[in-house]
Amino acid sequence: MPGLPLQGIKVVDFSRVLAGPLSTQVLGDLGADVIKIEHPERGDDTRDWGIRIGETETTYYYAFNRNKRSVALDLGDPEMIEAARALVADADVVVENFKQGGMERFGLGFEELMKINPRIIYCSIAGYDRAGEEAQRPGYDLVVQGESGLMSINGEAGRPPLKFGVAVVDMFAGMYAAQAILAALVDVQRTGRGRRVDLALYDCGVTLSAYYGLDALVMKSDPPRYGNAHPSVIPYGVFDAADGPLVIAVGNNRQFQSLCRDVLGRTDMADDPRFATNILRSENRSALIPELERELLNHKRADLLNKLAAAGIPCGEVLGLYEALSHPRTEASNMLVTHKNAKGEDIVFTAPPWRIDGERCRVRPPPTLGEHTAEVLASLKNP
Incomplete structure (x- = not known):
């Protein structure tokens, strides 16, 4: 099989939790070398979310961090900041979701990194418009589901607003980020100059309202909720x-x-x-x-x-969810991957949903905390 489409693309991922890690997981699934920067002690917040399946891993963390390498850097340490800058110097993409001004405090903001790598694609994911009055507000999927009106269209008629079963705003933000990054990677081949990509969770929540949102604008009121039924296709x-x-x-x-x-x-x-x-x-x-x-x-x-x-x-x-994942249809699709963790336990996780040239893309399990630190830092000293 030929190499994957993003083979040779280097991504330095400073993001945590869901939207950012999902966007870089997509890039890793497509062949990019994704280097996940984590705090040496606590790592990504999601290493403490969900069901524990390893010394530093959980089910939640596994869902969004396959096909990556983990490098533990304390960005409060000037030497570690220099290591991060060295990683970015020959990178193609940087992704971050710090609060407004966070990356700038570390000397890792867009303007600073453009000086050392003018071809860099720099993607920032925030809760709200970074140029707006709410730029400092933290972004949480649940809050945005409420504020964007998504809860109001979910659930049964006559019942209270209901959040979606998964973090849909975060997940769509991650996919939208990956789309924009891929477009910018095409553009840099033509222009030789990098781009800054900004996404706000709130904007993604509004986008997700789709035809319901347009109905509301036409009616100038909230559309009714239909639960499992369709608002306009019957039955x-x-x-x-x-x-x-x-x-x-x-x-x-x-x-x-x-x-x-x-x-x-x-x-x-x-x-x-x-x-x-x-x-x-x-x-x-x-x-x-x-x-x-x-x-x-x-x-x-x-x-x-x-x-x-x-x-x-x-x-x-x-x-049921377990029944669906255990169904022969799922097995036949090769959507589930099994590997052994450090304790020798079998861990199951999902593969990317697409096939390229008729085959599933490669799948490497999510890394343990700092698993590749020595390997990656050694490559900086000995290119």
Whole structure:
């Protein structure tokens, strides 16, 4: 297999927790040499989050730090700052998520590093606009989910606002950061000059509101919450069969007709003028959905899934997380990787979701704290 797309790209990662580490994990997955700078004693905050699976590792840390090398540097030590500057001197990318002014206090701000490496791509991830009045506020996914309106569109109607099950703002910020860095790496090949990339978690939260956000602007009010249902595609959601839940996603009028006639044997629903088009079904949601729910309860889930699949209607089981990760589908996709930690215990973690030239990208386990310090610093003295 040819080399990975980012082979030969060097990334110095000063970020912690989620958004920054996820962005650099993406770069590492694609072949970049990612050097993760950590405090020698405490390391990344996430080494203390989740379930302990090693001396310095946890499940949370493992989720965002594969394909990296860990170098322990105390940036309060002038000698260690000089080592960091030496690492950046021939790097392609720097990523950081310190509070406003933090990197500048260490002499590692964008302007300082551009003087020693004018081709550097410098990505800063913050909670809020670094040029705005809230620049000093710390950025936390949960807070931004609330402030950006994301909680208000999540959950069931009539229930309190609900956060998403994972840190979606942080995760999308990490992916957006990786996208911008990749674009800047293309640009530097043309211009020879580096770029500064800034991302704010709040901005990413607003972006995530997507069509719900545009609905709110048009209506000048909050759109209703539909829980597992879709705001405008009907029927589309989680339904109960006689023996368990399943997902049914009717995406067009042909599929609705087939659902009624071929799957449920309900020609009356198929012929009902109130349900003839998706817009009409949306307007008559309160009449259609209760009737559909009652009908589905008369059928076994496996029978429904077989008939739905035969009719070309998107459908699926609703599985628990462990059940999903243990499913033959997951095993067949090679999405899970197993390695032994320092204690000889088997540790399972996820692979990158893409394939390049038909193969999964390489996967190296997340490093222990400071695992590569001696190796990396020795390379600075003996290039």
